[in-house]
Amino acid sequence: MNNKEFHPAFKSTDELDLTSAVEHFIQQGGVIHVVPAGESGESSIEPTPPLRSDTDQEDERLKKVELLKNLVAKGAGVSALQYSLRMNKRDIRRMAGENGLKISYSRPIRGVRSEKKLMPETVDDEVAGHAMHYSSLGYTAWEIAQKLNLSLHQVWKIGRDYRFEFKKTNEPNKIDKPFEE
Incomplete structure (x- = not known):
């Protein structure tokens, strides 16, 4: 029979000191809204602005198209393209179709058997x-x-x-x- 002893995880005093954490939050300009008992609070989460602008996304897309053209010219297959471009198969095939590229699929490494x-x-x-x-x-x-x-x-x-x-x-x-x- 296995008897397991329960050992609570060690927590530092910094994590347990809630009042100092709240004071620190308020000192940095944070605001705490108290919700009355029995009611639910409404979220005031604002949508975060996009991390990249449209020009950055377009530049990245052009780089991927150029890399796709180079790799297809060298004979890379879909799996190699997925690894290099960090895209899924569907998106790679769509991008290749938009740019008039034909992706070569698996070719035998060895020659024809004797x-x-x-x-x-x-x-x-x-x-x-x-x-x-x-x-x-x-x-x-x-x-x-x-x-x-x-x-x-x-x-x-x-x-x-x-x-x-x-x-x-x-x-x-x-x-x-x-x-x-």
């Missing part, structure tokens, strides 16, 4: 027979894959399906040598 990797995963019995033959001659799985134009994964799958093993090392003389005395 043909041997595009082959189907199933391998016919003839290719499996060749793989077993090369394996019995002492070729490694990697060498068999190169000779038969298969992926290494396909060669290992053939070995698993047809229940034979491949040589583990690339050095043919290391295993085949008889013991020297």
Whole structure:
């Protein structure tokens, strides 16, 4: 059973001294309106003036448009633009459309996969027979894959399906040598 002890947080005397805080507020020109009991006070909050003027906002927008043009010319995608411009996708697309820019979407980093990797995963019995033959001659799985134009994964799958093993090392003389005395 967990027994937790309650320890009140330490509060400094400055925070607890309400009267000195009120006096300080009044000395700086603050006014305290007392609301009679049973009534509610009305808020006299005035709207705060905008922090930026229209010219500042327009300058910032022009800078973002210029940055957008530069980044799109370099081939940046939407995610990179979001990070650089600090805007959401919808606003970026709208801004690009207004300025006649076309954003390139994801392009593959690597080139197109080689043909041997595009082959189907199933391998016919003839290719499996060749793989077993090369394996019995002492070729490694990697060498068999190169000779038969298969992926290494396909060669290992053939070995698993047809229940034979491949040589583990690339050095043919290391295993085949008889013991020297």
